[in-house]
Amino acid sequence: MSQETAVMLQSAFRRLKRRPTMQYFTYDRPFRLESGKTLPGFTLAYETYGTLSPARDNVVVIPHALTGDSHCASHFPGDEPGWWEGFVGPGLAIDTDRYFVICANVLGGCQGSTGPASIDPRTGKPYGMRFPMITIGDMVRAQRELLRHLGIEKIRVVVGGSMGGMQTLEWAVAFPEMVEAIVPIATPGRSSPQSIAYNEVGRQAIMADPNWRGGDYYDGEGPDRGLAIARMIGMITYQSDESMWNKFGRELMNATLDELFSFSTQFQVESYLHYQGKKLVERFDANTYLYLTRALDLFDLGRGRGGFKNALSRIRVPTLVIGISSDILYPPYQQKEIVSTLRELGVDAEYAEIDCPYGHDGFLIEAAKVTEILRDFFDRLG
Amino acid sequence: MSQETAVMLQSAFRRLKRRPTMQYFTYDRPFRLESGKTLPGFTLAYETYGTLSPARDNVVVIPHALTGDSHCASHFPGDEPGWWEGFVGPGLAIDTDRYFVICANVLGGCQGSTGPASIDPRTGKPYGMRFPMITIGDMVRAQRELLRHLGIEKIRVVVGGSMGGMQTLEWAVAFPEMVEAIVPIATPGRSSPQSIAYNEVGRQAIMADPNWRGGDYYDGEGPDRGLAIARMIGMITYQSDESMWNKFGRELMNATLDELFSFSTQFQVESYLHYQGKKLVERFDANTYLYLTRALDLFDLGRGRGGFKNALSRIRVPTLVIGISSDILYPPYQQKEIVSTLRELGVDAEYAEIDCPYGHDGFLIEAAKVTEILRDFFDRLG
Numbered sequence: 001m002s003q004e005t006a007v008m009l010q011s012a013f014r015r016l017k018r019r020p021t022m023q024y025f026t027y028d029r030p031f032r033l034e035s036g037k038t039l040p041g042f043t044l045a046y047e048t049y050g051t052l053s054p055a056r057d058n059v060v061v062i063p064h065a066l067t068g069d070s071h072c073a074s075h076f077p078g079d080e081p082g083w084w085e086g087f088v089g090p091g092l093a094i095d096t097d098r099y100f101v102i103c104a105n106v107l108g109g110c111q112g113s114t115g116p117a118s119i120d121p122r123t124g125k126p127y128g129m130r131f132p133m134i135t136i137g138d139m140v141r142a143q144r145e146l147l148r149h150l151g152i153e154k155i156r157v158v159v160g161g162s163m164g165g166m167q168t169l170e171w172a173v174a175f176p177e178m179v180e181a182i183v184p185i186a187t188p189g190r191s192s193p194q195s196i197a198y199n200e201v202g203r204q205a206i207m208a209d210p211n212w213r214g215g216d217y218y219d220g221e222g223p224d225r226g227l228a229i230a231r232m233i234g235m236i237t238y239q240s241d242e243s244m245w246n247k248f249g250r251e252l253m254n255a256t257l258d259e260l261f262s263f264s265t266q267f268q269v270e271s272y273l274h275y276q277g278k279k280l281v282e283r284f285d286a287n288t289y290l291y292l293t294r295a296l297d298l299f300d301l302g303r304g305r306g307g308f309k310n311a312l313s314r315i316r317v318p319t320l321v322i323g324i325s326s327d328i329l330y331p332p333y334q335q336k337e338i339v340s341t342l343r344e345l346g347v348d349a350e351y352a353e354i355d356c357p358y359g360h361d362g363f364l365i366e367a368a369k370v371t372e373i374l375r376d377f378f379d380r381l382g
Numbered sequence: 383m384s385q386e387t388a389v390m391l392q393s394a395f396r397r398l399k400r401r402p403t404m405q406y407f408t409y410d411r412p413f414r415l416e417s418g419k420t421l422p423g424f425t426l427a428y429e430t431y432g433t434l435s436p437a438r439d440n441v442v443v444i445p446h447a448l449t450g451d452s453h454c455a456s457h458f459p460g461d462e463p464g465w466w467e468g469f470v471g472p473g474l475a476i477d478t479d480r481y482f483v484i485c486a487n488v489l490g491g492c493q494g495s496t497g498p499a500s501i502d503p504r505t506g507k508p509y510g511m512r513f514p515m516i517t518i519g520d521m522v523r524a525q526r527e528l529l530r531h532l533g534i535e536k537i538r539v540v541v542g543g544s545m546g547g548m549q550t551l552e553w554a555v556a557f558p559e560m561v562e563a564i565v566p567i568a569t570p571g572r573s574s575p576q577s578i579a580y581n582e583v584g585r586q587a588i589m590a591d592p593n594w595r596g597g598d599y600y601d602g603e604g605p606d607r608g609l610a611i612a613r614m615i616g617m618i619t620y621q622s623d624e625s626m627w628n629k630f631g632r633e634l635m636n637a638t639l640d641e642l643f644s645f646s647t648q649f650q651v652e653s654y655l656h657y658q659g660k661k662l663v664e665r666f667d668a669n670t671y672l673y674l675t676r677a678l679d680l681f682d683l684g685r686g687r688g689g690f691k692n693a694l695s696r697i698r699v700p701t702l703v704i705g706i707s708s709d710i711l712y713p714p715y716q717q718k719e720i721v722s723t724l725r726e727l728g729v730d731a732e733y734a735e736i737d738c739p740y741g742h743d744g745f746l747i748e749a750a751k752v753t754e755i756l757r758d759f760f761d762r763l764g
Contacts, residue, residue: 035643133643193626193651194618200652201614203645208607210592225590232583233615236576241713244575250682260680261417261515263585263672267679269575270582290645297649298642300632328710331623 004028004121008043012126012218013110013117013285021047021075022112025104025146034304037132040121044146045112046070046104049088050096052152059152060099061143062088063160063167066234066292067284069111072103086367093371095378099156106167107142108134108292110285117218117285127287129215134291136163136299140170144178154178157381159374161185161322161363162330163292166299169338172315173301181381182315183374185322186363188334189308189341190300195329198237199293202230206286215287227286228277230293235276240326240359244269312341319349320377322370324362350377386410386503390425394508394600395492395499395667403429403457404494407486407528416686419514422503426528427494428452428486431470432478434534441534442481443525444470445542445549448616448674449666451493454485468749475753477760481538488549489524490516490674492667499600499667509669511597516673518545518681522552526560536560539763541756543567543704543745544712545674548681551720554697555683563763564697565756567704568745570716571690571723572682577711580619581675584612588668597669609668610659612675617658622708622741626651694723701731702759704752706744732759 005026028041047070052058062072064083073082073089073096088094088101105113108131116131147155155178158171165187172182188195209226211217239247248269255265266274302308319342323335332353342349352373356362363370387408410423429452434440444454446465455464455471470476470483487495490513498513529537537560540553547569554564570577591608593599621629630651637647648656684690703721705714714735724731734755738744745752 033643036640037643129645133645135643190632192623193630193632193649194621194623196632196649197614197618197626197651197655200649200655201611201618204607204611204614205587205590208587208591208611225586229583229586229590229611232579232586236579236583239576241574241576244579248575250572250575250578257685258418261415261419261517263511263515263676267575267578267582269579273579273582294645303639 002028004041007119007121007124008041008114010119011110011112011117012119015283016110016112016117017283018112019047019071021079022070023047024112025149027142027145031142033132033138034135035133039114039132042107042114042142043112044104044107044114044142046102046146047072047075049073049075049101050099052100056152057154057156058099059147059155060094060101061155061158061171062094062101062103063139063143063158063164064103064106065160065162065164066296067280068164069109070103070105072101083364087370093367093374094159102147102150104143104146106139106292108139108288108295110288115285116215116287116291126216126218128218129287131287131291133298134295136166136170136295137174139295140167140174144175155180157181157183157378159183159185162187162360163296166296169301172317172319173305173311176314176316179317181318183320183322183377184335184338186324186327186330186335186360188299188330189312189338190302191297192334196297198233198329199297202233203290203293205229205233206290212286217286223286224281227281227284227289228274230289231277231280232273235273237329238359238361240328240357242326242357243359246357248272309341309345312338313345315342315347318381319347320373321349321351322363322373323351323353324358324360325353325355326357326362327360329360384410386423389501389503389506390423390496392501393492393494393499394501397665398492398494398499399665400494401429401453403461404452405429406494407531409524409527413524415514416517416519417515421496421514424489424496424524425494425500426486426489426496426524428484428528429454429457431455431457431483432481434482438534439536439538440481441529441537442476442483443537443540443553444476444483444485445521445525445540445546446485446488447542447544447546448678449662450546451491452485452487454483465746469752475749475756476541484529484532486525486528488521488674490521490670490677492670497667498597498669498673508598508600510600511669513669513673515680516677518548518552518677519556521677522549522556526557537562539563539565539760541565541567544569544742545678548678551683554699554701555687555693558696558698561699563700565702565704565759566717566720568706568709568712568717568742570681570712571694571720572684573679574716578679580615580711581679584615585672585675587611587615588672594668599668605668606663609663609666609671610656612671613659613662614655617655619711620741620743622710622739624708624739625741628739630654691723691727694720695727697724697729700763701729702755703731703733704745704755705733705735706740706742707735707737708739708744709742711742
């Protein structure tokens with residue numbers, strides 16, 4: 001390992017959890033980004049599940065969502081559950097008895113891959129806001145280098161939700177020769193202004209935190225409070241009006257009606273948001289939150305490709321698009337638009353909707369429904 | 383004017399705009415609040431439009447929304463437009479040739495009425511967070527005192543949207559003997575957990591601002607940045623996915639595609655939110671934002687009245703409930719619930735929906751549609 005490679009593995013994110021099941025791929029040459037800027041190289045942390053077939057033809061790539069990581073499922077009894085636990089494993093929807101699953105932390109991430117919390121080998125200091133802008137396309141091209149490193153040239157299926165769904169679409173458009181089928185879930189083909197708006201409010205909350213210090217906070221307190229607020233906003237958009245009624249209603253936390261008239265008394269929904277904010281802070285880097293939400297905003301399959309329809313025309317493979325009926329972040333009309341455009345282009349595209357009240361997070365919750373849909377699709381792929 | 387009354391008129395909110403058309407009513411006795419706490423007295427700033435009939439039977443009360451004030455319309459050519467300009471005036475939906483309109487800044491507000499920015503006559507200092515919690519019920523009871531002061535015992539119609547709609551419902555439930563008809567617009571009968579969640583994120587943004595200083599900021603910089611963020615969140619919920627596509631799409635501000643990959647480049651929707659945040663800061667007090675959003679959260683017509691249906695059973699007058707098809711903050715099902723409950727109770731309640739893409743703000747925008755609906759209702763009232 002060269003000294004530069006060793007540096008690329010270093011992160012200033014003190015809450016980074018390096019799991020024994022993580023593997024690292026380091027690309028130690030200049031890597032040109034969509035912005036025109038260049039990274040001197042990068043590392044991707046990844047985990048694999050199942051066994052690669054001798055023909056290397058059973059690969060499933062699972063790109064993760066905004067705050068996800070390479071740990072989409074536990075590897076052994078007692079291992080920490082992954083973010084898609086119950087979906088990925090032996091006999092499950094993404095059957096690791098059959099498929100070799102690769103899940104990599106995205107470029108720009110903070111869970112072992114190179115991102116703004118990483119040490120810039122050119123300065124020996126964390127990038128912070130000097131990290132170049134990353135796009136969904138950059139994330140996918142970095143993963144493509146990982147697959148090249150693993151000697152993999154064909155992907156049976158790319159399947160992912162939310163930001164993972166954007167990467168899924170991008171995989172098929174950017175590398176049509178590699179990808180044999182895709183399942184984008186709860187994702188748009190281009191981010192809506194409303195979703196950009198939510199992201200911008202979160203970014204402002206982080207940047208307004210005095211502990212953010214222009215992104216150079218790695219030697220001190222980070223902008224925990226700002227990041228928690230950003231997460232709180234996010235969590236609202238991942239749920240729905242109905243699911244919040246069901247889960248919280250107007251119930252109070254440890255308070256009688258007499259204690260209602262105080263700012264310290266919380267409704268259950270408030271307590272929940274505070275808890276979720278605090279939980280994210282314990283595992284996620286604020287600068288990464290800035291960069292990845294910006295990547296979401298910039299996502300537009302049609303940019304630089306002669307428009308949306310022209311971009312989609314590169315997809316020639318079976319495509320199953322899954323929407324969630326109650327999704328307020330990336331509502332079903334966005335998935336339907338992808339399917340109808342693909343069909344106009346003569347692609348074998350189908351749409352399935354998960355009817356549930358959980359909102360965007362439904363793709364992480366509705367294991368039984370997603371499994372049924374995925375299994376049917378995988379079976380038909382053969 | 384007693385010394386105490388003079389103090390009650392004092393506000394530490396430096397951006398308070400005292401208009402020549404504002405009148406002041408000061409209640410200079412202890413005023414007991416729903417919380418059980420007592421204010422030593424209060425002032426309401428209010429404006430009136432039209433002429434009170436000799437029989438004092440042509441009164442329309444217009445309670446305002448969260449960041450509204452007493453200035454619902456201009457009084458003369460060249461006067462600053464009001465927040466319901468085009469709705470209130472001679473020959474308009476709320477016809478001031480016919481009705482005597484009263485619009486008062488709410489208790490807890492910052493536009494001339496007593497609120498957290500006011501000087502506590504007992505200490506000579508701004509209340510800040512020592513101000514007692516205010517509820518929608520308190521706002522209405524304070525306005526009832528204003529009407530008593532004006533010698534008014536009957537209200538022809540109370541009509542208001544959003545927080546003004548909550549006050550409208552509260553008027554009919556709390557003072558059924560005074561109110562002859564109501565038009566609550568784009569309002570729930572009790573706040574949803576989702577709306578509480580949005581408010582709490584806004585409050586956290588204010589409280590996280592180091593310039594907030596526990597609410598005692600009146601002698602220095604206020605939490606402008608936090609309040610702006612809170613406003614940005616609010617503005618998202620006042621619009622809709624569709625209206626944001628229509629207004630902003632994915633267009634950039636003064637930037638070419640080459641400049642896209644920078645945090646300083648803004649999508650139009652971001653620029654708009656920043657502008658709206660800045661604009662609110664110039665006219666609104668951050669502590670008031672905390673108190674009034676809390677009043678929204680606490681709003682539940684049924685509290686202390688044996689439940690929602692029991693509370694609504696006090697309404698015996700013609701009720702027109704207006705919803706906005708694209709409202710994501712207080713969606714139409716909430717207005718329909720009010721109407722269906724009233725109908726079960728045998729009340730002459732009707733529902734009208736404004737079909738538009740503007741979201742919650744539709745009640746401020748759709749003058750022609752609202753006018754048509756209101757005029758028909760007013761005409762039938764005779």
